[in-house]
Amino acid sequence: MYKVPKKSNTNLARSIRKREFSYVDRQKASKPTPLSEDDWKSPRSEDSFDLLDPSNSSKEPTTSSRPLPIPTIRPPEVVIQIDGVDSPILGLIDESDDLHPDVFDESRRGRLEPSSSIDANSLSATRSSSVIEDDVRSQISFVMRERLHSIAKEVHRRTSAVREDLIRETPEDTVSVASNIPKQSEHRPSLMSLIGLQNRAESPSAVAQKKLFGFSLKGTFHPYGRFYMTWLSLVTLCFLYNAFCIPLRSSYPYQTTENWMYWFMVDYICDAVYIIDMLIIKPRLRFTRGGIQVKTLADTQKHYLMTRTLKLDILSILPTDFVYFAVGKKPIYRMNRVLKINSFWLLFDMLDNSFANPYAIRIARTLSYMIYIIHCNSCVYYKLSAMQAFGQIAYLENGKWYLNKWVYNNQGNAYIRCFYFTAAVATSTGNNPAPTNVIEYIYMTCSWMMGVFVFALLLGQIRDIVSNANRNREEFQRKMDLALGECQKLGLKQETTNRVRDWFIYTWQQQKTLDEKKLIEKLPLKLQTDLALSVHYTTLSKVQLFQDCDRALLRDLVLKLRPVIFLPGDMICLKGDVGKEMYIINQGILQVVGGDHNEKVFAELMQGAVFGEISLLAIGGNNRRTASIRAKGYCTLFVLAKEDLNDVIRYYPQAQAILRRKAAAMLKNDKKSDEKTEKIKQQAELEDRCKINPRQVPKLITLIANMEEMNENKGVRDLKKAIEEETDKSRRQSIYYPWSTLQRDDEDEEEWNEEDLSSVGEDTDIEPMENHEGPMDDDVDPMEDIDLAAEVPHSDEDDDWEKPGSSGTKKLHAD
C-alpha cells in the first residue's frame, strides 16, 4: 500500500541513514513537514494523554459511566516522503485496525513491503541494504505509530466533547417541548445549568399559564405557588370577615334596616369566593402520591372529592340564609361560614414556611386567637347587658333594691367598652364588678377559666416565640463577651481587643451566626451542595476556574469551602510561608503586596478571584507563598484546605492544567514586575549619585545683601536679585539634569557671568565688613565666610560648579 520510490538504492539508503524524512497528513492536505530530530527522539510528549497505553486508562476523567458512541473516523492515510525521493510512501490504516502500539506487527509490515517495481534483488544483494530496509521499516513503523497516537488523541478529544454534550442534554420532560420552541441563539451554558440547578424549560402550556398569574382552567396549581397563596389570602379575608362580623352584627345593633343591604352585599361576595374556591380552585390543587406530585386535573379533582376539606367547605357554604325568610335577617344563622377556618390555618402555615423570619407571623396568629376570643366574649357581654336593659332594671337583695352595676350601661362606644370589660376579665386584670345573678356568675367563671388556661397558654406561646427569635442573637452576644473577656484577661493591647470586637460585629452583620455550616449539616449531602451552590452562586459564577472545568468538580469543591471573614489590613498570607490553603474571594477587595514593608501593590483581587494556589500546588517549584496578600477592607473569603483540594482535583486533570497555567502566568508577571521595580530602583540610585547639589550662595554675600537691604541700596538690591536668580538657576539645573554636569543651551543668555558681577561691584557702594555697624545675623560669623573657597565643596562634581559662578563669587569677595 505504498508508492515506490524511484531513486537509486544508494540515495535512498543515504536519505534513510540521514533521517531525511517528511510526512504528509492527507487529511489536512498539508505540505510535507520535515520530521525534526526531537520528533524522532521523543515519540510522545510526557504529559500527553496516551490512549494506546493501557496503563493510562486511569487518567481518563470519570465524569460519566455511560458507554458513549465513538464517532466514526475515516481511515487515516499516512504518506512518508523521503527527501529527494519523488514518490512518497503511502500507508493506509484499515478500519479494522486496533489502536494498539503493535499495530505494525509482522503481518502488517508485509503490506508495506516494497512491490515488485523495486529492485528487490539489488536491495538484498548486500547485507547492509537489508539492514537499511529494516531501518526503513522501523522508521515507517515509528512514523505510523506517531500518527496513530495523534489520531487517538483526536478521538479522545471528540468523544469527550460528545460525552459532555450528552451530560448536558435537556431534562426529560422538556425534550418534547424543546422542538416547539424557536431555536435560541447558541450561547455558553450558564454555570447554574452546568451544576444542574437551573429552572427547567417550561412547556408552552406552562408559559401560557404564567401569563394569567399562573392561572389556567385546564391546568393545576402548586399548593405553595404564588397564585394559590394570593387566592388563599382572599379566602382568608372572607373567612375573617364572617368570623368577626357575624357575632358582631348578631349582638351589637350595627346591622340596621337602613344598612342591611350593604352587609348582605359583602356577605354574598364572600359566599361567591367560597364557592369559587370549592368548585374551581381546590379541585386543581396538586398533591403528592407515593412521593410524586400528581398534576393531572382528573386526579386532583378526584383527590379533592375524597378529602375532609371538601366536607367542611360544603358545610361552610350551606345556604343557611334561607332561615331569614322564617326568622328575619339574623346573621347568626350564617355562623357556619366560620368552618372555612382551614384556609386561615393553611395561609399562616404557608407564610410561616415562606418567611426567613417567621416569628412575627407566629405571634400574629397567636394574637389573633386571643383577640377573637375576647371579641366573641364581648359580643356575649353586650347581649347579656342588653337583655338586662343595660342595668336599668333594679334587683332586690337582702330586702333592698339595687341597680345592676355589672352590665354595660349603654354609655359611650358600645364595642370598645364591652371589649375592654371582657379583656380585663379574661386576663384577670382590673377591678371587675361583682356579678349579680346566675347568668353573670356563669359568664364570669367561664371568662376567668378562659383567662387562666387559654390565655396563659397563648401568652406562653408568645413568650417562647419571642425568646426563640432572640436566642441566636443572645448566643452570639454571649460568645463575643466571652472572647472579649478572654482578651482582657490575657492583657492584650486595646487595639487587638478592638479588632476582635470588630470581627464579631461584622460576622454577625454578614451571617448572623458563627458557624454557617452547622445550620445545614443536618440536610442530605445533595441538598447541602445545592444549597451552597445557590447561596454562593454569584461568587462561584465569577471563578474562571469553575467556568472552564468539569461541573462535577464544582459540586465536589463547594462543600469543602469554609467561609472566613477578615478585617481591613489583615494579612491573609505572607510571602515565604508554607501554603496550606487557597482562597476564593466572596466579598471585598484584597491586594497582592510585596516589597520590604508590603508597600508595593502588584494587583488587586476582587470577588471571584482565586489565590494561594501556587504554593498549594507547588507550581513555582516549592510550597512557599510567592506573594503576600492583604485585605483592603472587610473581606469574606472561602478557604479551601490543601488536603481537600488535592482530594478533589486529582480526578480533574483539566482543572489542574488551568490552575497551573494561570499560576505560571502570574508568576511570570510578578517576576517581570520585580525586575521592573529593580530597574527603577537602580536608575534612581544612579540619578542620586549623579545629582549636583544646588549651588550654595556664600553666607557672606547673603549677609551683605541682608545688611544693605536696610539701607535701600540699589546696587545691593541688584546684587541680591542676581543671587536669587543664580540660586534659582542652579536649582532648575539640578532638576532638569539631575545626573548631568553639562550646561543647558537655553541658559546661555541668563548666565551669571563675570561681567554682570563686575558691574554689580562697580555700581555698588559696599562697605567693608570691618566698618559695618548695622545689625548682624546672630548665627552668622562674618569671618567664617571670608574664605569663599572653603565654602565650595571640594568634590569632583563641584569642580564643574565653579565654572559659571566661582569667578563671580571670587570677584565679589575681592570687592
Ligand SMILES: Nc1ncnc2c1ncn2[C@@H]1O[C@@H]2COP(=O)(O)O[C@H]2[C@H]1O
Ligand atoms: N500578580 C498577581 N496577581 C494576582 N494574584 C497573584 C499575583 N501574584 C501572586 N498572586 C497570588 O498570591 C498568592 C500568594 O500565595 P501563593 O504563592 O500560594 O499563590 C499566589 C497567587 O495566587
